[in-house]
Amino acid sequence: MSYKDTLLMPKTDFPMRGNLPNKEPGMQEKWESEKIYEQVQTRTEGRPLFVLHDGPPYANGDIHMGHALNKVLKDFIVRYKSMAGFQAPYVPGWDTHGLPVETALTKKGKVNRKKMSVAEFRKKCEEYALGQVDSQREQFKRLGVRGDWDNPYVTLTHEYEAQQIKVFGEMAKKGYIYKGKKPVYWSPSSESALAEAEIEYEDKRSPSIYVAFDVKNGNGVLQGDEKFVIWTTTPWTIPANLGIAVHADLDYVIVNVNETKYILAQGLLETVSEAIGWESYTIERTVKGATLEHTVAQHPLYNRDSLVMLGDHVTLDAGTGCVHTAPGHGEDDYIIGQKYGLDVLCPVDDKGVMTEEAPGFEGLFYDTANKPITEKLDEAGALVNLSFMTHSYPHDWRTKKPVIFRATAQWFASIKDFRDDLLREVNNVEWLPKWGETRLYNMVRDRGDWCISRQRAWGVPIPIFYGENGEPIINDETINHVSGLFREHGSNIWFEWETKELLPEGFTSEHSPNGHFTREMDIMDVWFDSGSSHQAVLEERNELQRPADVYLEGSDQYRGWFNSSLSTAVAVTGKAPYKTVVSHGFTLDGQGRKMSKSIGNVMVPNKVMKQLGADILRLWVASVDYQADVRVSDDILKQVAEVYRKIRNTFRFLLGNLHDFNPEEHGVDYDQLPELDRYMLVKLNDLTGDVKTAYDNYQFAQVYHKVHNFCTIDLSSFYMDIAKDTLYIQHADDPTRRGIQTVMHEVLVTLLKLLSPILSHTADEAWEQLPTKEAKSVQLTDMPKATQYLEAAELKAKWDTFMALRDDVLKALEEARSEKVIGKSLTAHVSVFADKEQFELLNGLNNLDKLLIVSDVSLKEGRNEAPSEAKKYEHLSVVVEPAAGETCERCWVVSKTVGSNENHPGLCSSCAEIVENHYS
Known part of the structure; x- marks a missing residue:
């Protein structure tokens, strides 16, 4: 035998080997053919609904590790909830409008936009975007992400656009939408306005100039021979200067430097004198900022006044305390300019080129104009100092090129009109991590009005008509009609049909007595698109609900989707669109560096899955502090x-x-x-x-x-x-x-x-x-x-203690093995010396030798009874020696009973009995 x-x-x-790269695709095909997602939904029907609302990734390019982290985290939640007493549908989505698609078409697709109409170009954009959706969908499915992949939400679909129009209309109805000329982030490289969420900061080298403005009218406070000193890193805005801002409560000094009198804040005198290189100066007198209001300076380049105004935005953080003010090129500048009745002068066009409103510099790109403007200031004797500095500067997150502040006529959502509601709702949401609440609260608190218009082709048009007198027309009738048209035909008709065809039949307005209308040709900010998904998806689809239980996205979405979704939802419903917000960080390489093609440290999910499989990638997501x-x-x-x-x-x-x-x-x-x-x-x-x-x-x-x-x-x-x-x-x-x-x-x-x-x-x-x-x-x-x-606590206490005692024995066995006293632990006899409490626990256990995986155990009370050769450990003293007897050919235990059964001389008595009774 x-x-x-x-x-x-x-x-x-x-099998021991997973062979995941080859095996997983077949499993996924099986899930798809068996409609596992639908089976899960059917099985959980009638349970409480749990909705994780997918923040739409942008439909352009292959997915990266950040996408994988995001989608797999969501999949963890949805899969768990569907097994934890909930019905948890998952509707994936895509953001499809915006500049990257336009750029990809004109560069990669080699589309000559100038040779086609706006409508034709938009159709090309749609085809490209949907192709990207298909590509990314397969990559997300390869990650093992389970969802309604055959029926995702896509921001370019008719029903989505129709709902977005409704959101816009409801905000307009409440008075939150207005048109105004004010400075906004403007991207010359995109030729479009940008929202704060589309701005990222990169280092930029800029000129740093101090400029003197002669006092023209001292208003009884100044003698007229002084000069205000301003500081700026944007010399190209000097032609747009209409004023100088000072702070009412600050002390300002008139300092004499080589017989020239300069005015600046006393708190910045030392810093400025060091930067300019004033070796000596005398303070002639000190005045309060408040007394300088309505004094007038002379523009250093043009025959134009520069009004001195009081502004709370003036600080001692940098500069001179006398702030160069160009209402057409800065938010604070605009606000104070409105207060004092200044024009909104903006001598820069859509492409960033200086216009004829900047005499002497027209035709120059704004950044190129810095040098000739500085030279003109020097010729005029107004340049006090020139140096260069590298500082953090706003860039277009799509083109990666610098942006400027530029006043244009734009459509805005008035955040200030419902800011208190937004802040209340931020406090009503659960934030993970907790600091997310503070972050978004502060963003909302400090946020200016939202510029929602874009001068591009690929997006949802702003549904506003204009009368003959130029007045905008937007009401329930027009909004409902346009929404219905978009649901049936899509938004491309805005660029294909005549204006009268887009209006309700027989529509009249006091603004157009002759019945002639025009329409707005700007499109909406893409953040308005995705930010409307609470209406266009959660309300549109029967299997979902608003508010969603959770939004989960990267931490960059506090300024993006979390923010725009909150703004539109609170504006329309008065409530946040989410109950809980979870954010994750960015994916870095092993050294903690940002992934970059130039460094060569980019990891691609598809490559990882081909090498290791999706489950390894998923397990990595589970292992990290995301x-x-x-x-x-x-x-x-x-x-x-x-x-x-x-x-x-x-x-x-x-x-x-x-x-x-x-x-x-x-x-x-x-x-x-x-x-x-x-x-x-x-x-x-x-x-x-x-x-x-x-x-x-x-x-x-x-x-x-x-x-x-x-x-x-x-x-x-x-x-x-x-x-x-x-x-x-x-x-x-x-x-x-x-x-x-x-x-x-x-x-x-x-x-x-x-x-x-x-x-x-x-x-x-x-x-x-x-x-x-x-x-x-x-x-x-x-x-x-x-x-x-019932016995859980007692059992855990007893056996947890045994585990600790067992560790002492295992250490002794390992030492004995390394000292060649024994081979495998089954060849050992251990003598255990334990104090009373430990002795009683061990003595009360059956089969102690099997629990310790040795052949024989001798248990003795009293650690002091241990011989000198015993090894002392935390709880026990232990002696390890070879077990007496022969090795059983069947169980490998060393036993004195081996040979006791004459029919099976190579077996111990226990094995011999088993063989005779069950295998004879």
């Missing part, structure tokens, strides 16, 4: 892959030892299990509670660490190690073996459910190998329920 044939070794078709910036590299992913291997091997071991187990036929009731088995179920129950709490709090790294620790410490290093002897050696129906299998089955089913939101492919693969299962896919099950074990 071959004793090997009498061992019940693990059997499973679940609320901060996260690092990813080949080395980091290798570490994650090693954790994956341990988890997978845990599944494989459990499956292998359940090959002959049917829970309904072989399962053992809890109260019939030995203490160790009950202890493991208690530990499993704790794990279930901790993991579900972590999921509920969006703390996925807690899920990762707790499951990993359970698999490696509680299972692999402890329970499974101890259980091997019983599983392999005992006969199939041995009650102890069936008890262990009962526990292992419960552990495996629980782990697969707990990990299904994260390791979606692997959990389904392992689930298919279960001998019996409650559903075809683990995705069609619910999270395990926590069980209240």
